[in-house]
Amino acid sequence: MSNPSTLRVPIDLGDRSYDILIGSGLLADAAAFDGLPTSADALIVSNTVVAPLYAQRLAERLATRHRRVLQVVLPDGEAHKDWQTLNQVFDALLGAGCDRKTVLYALGGGVVGDMTGFAAACYMRGVPFVQVPSTLLAQVDSSVGGKTAVNHPLGKNMIGAFYQPQRVLCDLDMLDTLPDRELSAGLAEVIKYGxxxxxxxxxxxxxxxxxxxxxxxxxxxxxxxxxxxxxxxxxxxxxxxxxxxxxxxxxxxxxxxxxxxxxxxxxxxxxxxxxxxxxxxxxxxxxxxxxxxxxxxxxxxxxxxxxxxxxxxxxxxxxxxxxxxxxxxxxxxxxxxxxxxxxxxxxxxxxxxxxxxxxxxxxxx
Amino acid sequence: MSNPSTLRVPIDLGDRSYDILIGSGLLADAAAFDGLPTSADALIVSNTVVAPLYAQRLAERLATRHRRVLQVVLPDGEAHKDWQTLNQVFDALLGAGCDRKTVLYALGGGVVGDMTGFAAACYMRGVPFVQVPSTLLAQVDSSVGGKTAVNHPLGKNMIGAFYQPQRVLCDLDMLDTLPDRELSAGLAEVIKYGxxxxxxxxxxxxxxxxxxxxxxxxxxxxxxxxxxxxxxxxxxxxxxxxxxxxxxxxxxxxxxxxxxxxxxxxxxxxxxxxxxxxxxxxxxxxxxxxxxxxxxxxxxxxxxxxxxxxxxxxxxxxxxxxxxxxxxxxxxxxxxxxxxxxxxxxxxxxxxxxxxxxxxxxxxx
The missing domain is CATH 1.20.1090.10 (Dehydroquinate synthase-like - alpha domain)
Structure with a gap:
């Protein structure tokens, strides 16, 4: 890591092992992306709240690593964590002719992370993905452990997969724009570990x-x-x-x-x-x-x-x-x-x- | 196996290993089901063509192993191999309150097998399933290898997972009712291996x-x-x-x-x-x-x-x-x-x- 204050938490899952990086300015730090798969295409999946704040910064970083950097912006919120919204990711990938080496970047909270992870698990039966969680809740919890899913009208997270990311990038700077209510919601999962x-x-x-x-x-x-x-x-x-x-x-x-x-x-x-x-x-x-x-x-x-x-x-x-x-x-x-x-x-x-x-x-x- | 003429092909994939059984009268043979997971519920997924012919026979066999044997009958054919049809399986599972131990049985051709396998891969992030392929094509090919998927309007089998069944039961008697055209279609995949x-x-x-x-x-x-x-x-x-x-x-x-x-x-x-x-x-x-x-x-x-x-x-x-x-x-x-x-x-x-x-x-x- 070029930035000495960046913390690293290794997740040891055999051939599905990956690192969580925690620090300020990660999106701008080329070293934080070292070793991630390169390929012709990358797709940033974000939502209407987070994309205007951070998608451009991530896209500029990825432009040095991929020939095309595509974006899809989903509606925000748990109410949209469904198959119809997930399908927007597949539409974007297939509409652009993305192959099975394409890397997906989940830029957002837990909903974006869960849906992008599930899309990555299913697209052509599995493409690599990277978590870039933008909320405290996602940074402490939903970006770790490989649980991906969408909701069904009869139950939350009922349709999903266990699928591990290539890396999790927790950029602390993104928490500066987080509403107080969401900061508190993230603290709930922190408290849980006690x-x-x-x-x-x-x-x-x-x-x-x-x-x-x-x-x-x-x-x-x-x-x-x-x-x-x-x-x-x-x-x-x-x-x-x-x-x-x-x-x-x-x-x-x-x-x-x-x-x-x-x-x-x-x-x-x-x-x-x-x-x-x-x-x-x-x-x-x-x-x-x-x-x-x-x-x-x-x-x-x-x-x-x-x-x-x-x-x-x-x-x-x-x-x-x-x-x-x-x-x-x-x-x-x-x-x-x-x-x-x-x-x-x-x-x-x-x-x-x-x-x-x-x-x-x-x-x- | 109680029936000495039943052939067994072991598929060695470490902790995802399973057997393919090939023989006459398997659906009625209790021994062919030995060792499969038992649980409160089983769900038979079939289609409008195969269900009237064989679902009852399979349901009777499963009734000795599960408290409830549910059924869902999908429309027949590749044109229905999509998310909307897949969702009928999730609706049936969630509507009946099926838990994550529920065993899915895919009774049908390649389309039913691919969709049931994908449903099993995704339901509560993975439940066990058994392939009961009813066509020659499915028996020789699509029931082996763990490829599951649905189609997307922009491409065939674009959304899916690698997910292995617990067992594959190829009952040769089911081929008696197969139309000639489908028998020939199955022979295409047999010829391929040469x-x-x-x-x-x-x-x-x-x-x-x-x-x-x-x-x-x-x-x-x-x-x-x-x-x-x-x-x-x-x-x-x-x-x-x-x-x-x-x-x-x-x-x-x-x-x-x-x-x-x-x-x-x-x-x-x-x-x-x-x-x-x-x-x-x-x-x-x-x-x-x-x-x-x-x-x-x-x-x-x-x-x-x-x-x-x-x-x-x-x-x-x-x-x-x-x-x-x-x-x-x-x-x-x-x-x-x-x-x-x-x-x-x-x-x-x-x-x-x-x-x-x-x-x-x-x-x-």
């Missing part, structure tokens, strides 16, 4: 929350690196989500139900996860796995990060209906990620009555 | 063509086994189509252009390949790789199998336009699978003028 894996990191987050919310670059770089390291460790042990990897879904069973129940886009993913973590921590306490002080600590941190701790009002049958389509469910039984003592997660079913109690205790009236 | 890999097999096919066309079970079983063995050998060396595997596409560059140019469904895939093999053999001769007698031999066998040896009339620019979107093309250069001496294939570009000569020489006037 209770499930690393209580020392939770201490660090509590101590550095003001710096993180003020977008201090050094604090953000450390938070992203540590989150990616923990995720990399988990994904390295369980790439295809046989078991352990599911602990990364702490807060997500409740969170997905909130997102789907409110209509995609009303709640940000990170907001659903944040509130879901409070509920899952409480469920853990009611199962006798952690004490009430632990639940209060999670709730306090979530609130301090500008995130919701109260679930929206939904009929209880609707909650269960939504949670039963969760991908972790098996044979109709919902399985929850719970905290099995601070810093350690586990997956288990829970009695419906207990789950209903948890939801009632955290629903605004 | 010139690219095994001239002794080509001798055998010539000697047993009457038996094959009379649907003699022993002859068909041998033809399917040998085709699968050769394909398995090639795919084992090159699962992701880096190079060698492309030789399986002998006749396909011309053939795909014919299929796409005439509108999917007007020519059967095997018919396009058959005619394409004659053109590719002639191209090989004009490149000095084989002699005229070899071309005549291929053409004679193709015709004897009831397959077309004359290409349809299309403007030459249209031919090149269609061939340039072939997945083997790189940087706009078309690459052809040629016969580099009898029994040995190679991939190479060819001068446009020579290609045009070949097309003109084999086009009906």
């Amino acid at each position: 209770p499930i894996a690393d209580m020392a990191f939770l201490d660090w987050i509590e101590a550095h929350l003001p710096a993180l919310m003020a977008r201090d670059k050094a604090a953000l770089a450390h938070a992203i690196r540590r989150s990616c390291e923990i995720k990399a460790w988990v994904v390295g042990l369980d790439e295809r989500e046989g078991g352990l990897r599911a602990i990364l879904n702490f807060g997500h069973t409740f969170g997905h139900a909130i997102e789907a129940g409110m209509g995609y886009g009303a709640w940000l993913h990170g907001e659903g996860v944040a509130c879901g973590m409070v509920l899952a921590a409480d469920l853990s306490a009611r199962l006798g796995l952690v004490d009430a002080a632990f639940v209060a600590r999670i709730e306090r941190l979530v609130a301090a990060a500008g995130l919701p701790v109260q679930a929206p009002a939904m009929p209880i049958e609707r909650w269960f209906e939504l949670m039963r389509v969760d991908k972790k469910a098996e044979g109709g039984e919902i399985r929850f990620v719970v905290i099995d003592g601070p810093g350690k997660a586990a997956m288990r079913p829970a009695p419906d009555a207990l789950v209903a109690e948890v939801i009632a205790a955290h629903t605004a009236r | 010139p690219i890999a095994d001239m002794a097999f080509l001798d055998w096919i010539e000697a047993h063509l009457p038996a094959l066309m009379a649907r003699d079970k022993a002859a068909l079983a041998h033809a399917i086994r040998r085709s699968c063995e050769i394909k398995a050998w090639v795919v084992g060396l090159d699962e992701r189509e880096g190079g060698l595997r492309a030789i399986l596409n002998f006749g396909h560059t011309f053939g795909h252009a014919i299929e796409a140019g005439m509108g999917y469904g007007a020519w059967l895939h095997g018919e396009g390949v058959a005619c394409g093999m004659v053109l590719a053999a002639d191209l090989s001769a004009r490149l000095g790789l084989v002699d005229a007698a070899f071309v005549a031999r291929i053409e004679r066998l193709v015709a004897a199998a009831g397959l077309p040896v004359q290409a349809p009339a299309m403007p030459i620019e249209r031919w090149f336009e269609l061939m340039r979107v072939d997945k083997k093309a790189e940087g706009g250069e078309i690459r052809f699978v040629v016969i580099d001496g009898p029994g040995k294939a190679a991939m190479r570009p060819a001068p446009d003028a020579l290609v045009a000569e070949v097309i003109a020489a084999h086009t009906a006037r």
